[in-house]
Amino acid sequence: MVKSILFVGVGGQGIILASKILTEGLLKFGYDVKMSEVHGMAQRGGSVTTQVRFGDKVYSPLIGEGEADVVVSFEKVEAARWINYLKKDGKLIVNDYEIFSLPVLIGKENYPTNIEEELEKSGVNFKLFNAAKIAEEIGNIKTQNMVILGALVKSLGLENLDWEGVIKEVLPEKLVDINTKAFKYGLSI
Template sequence: MRDNGTKNILLVGVGGQGTILASKILSEGLLRRGYDVKMSEIHGMSQRGGSVSTHVRYGEKVASPVVPEGCADVLVAFEKAEAARWLHYLKKDGALVVNDFEIYSLPVLTGAAEYPEGIIERLKEKVQKIKCVDAARLAEELGNIRAQNVVLLGALVKALGLEGPDWKSVIKETVPAKLLDLNLKAFDAGLSQ
């Protein structure tokens, strides 16, 4: 289900984690590298901590913005339970970049459900190319946990083999000036993973 060598990336997380901002930086960076890029956002009660997914497809000529199930070259999960929830989108030899981070849903917080145990271990049994990143810890060490999205973006860029100076200029043009230094450091932290 690929057209003209199109690459498929799915970014998933929980509302408020910065999934969409990371996707916008990714899309702009890919456009500047000369790719045709299509992006589609899906918000599922994102303001209340619900699932958020962003499909990014790039290549010579991209027809649709939606990544078909089983066709994602890379799945980036901003929260580990979301990795398990969206894993069926990853193709057999695809790569998984997963944030080793937990966000508890309302049923878990109220005691009506339990957060699943051993998610990372189960993911490692199913996916050969997996990169676990403690993006929240890295972002906190830099001064703000909210920068974990840009840490994960750096890890994704490395996984795609698309390192280069263009990314920092896109970040400079996208994030507020007061958060620029933090986000540039967060991107570098992700690249080093």
């Protein structure tokens, strides 16, 4: 059976790193894994998506509408933008975090204020938490991606694998402790 994970967010949130750690871990633990990433206008705060598919045998990294087992949204508006990719019985993980686009910053548009209400109305199975706040409490806001990754790993039932070892392999030594702490916190969400 193949599982499909769609990561969505805004450039600079660590989406590609989180999906790389997930991919490396899944490969290490014997899964066939395919990954595809789209940077868009990432360096300007634009959308970033990463698609990860894993299982016994995976032929393509691409996830179509209605095919994602899990959509992981690093920013609230992105959850609403990509929800149509979620399977009917899929899970949505949402970082309760807002990044204002340029049109919002210059007053041409308003940031949507009813995203959580819309998600509730949609009937989607979703988990909403503020990974940025948790990461700040841990000691570094840049680790919010690891908090989110921990929550994803738990939702997939893969928490018993050696993720700390994978984090050690992927990250520079000076970043391992704080990111491992953030990941473990995410496992408790």
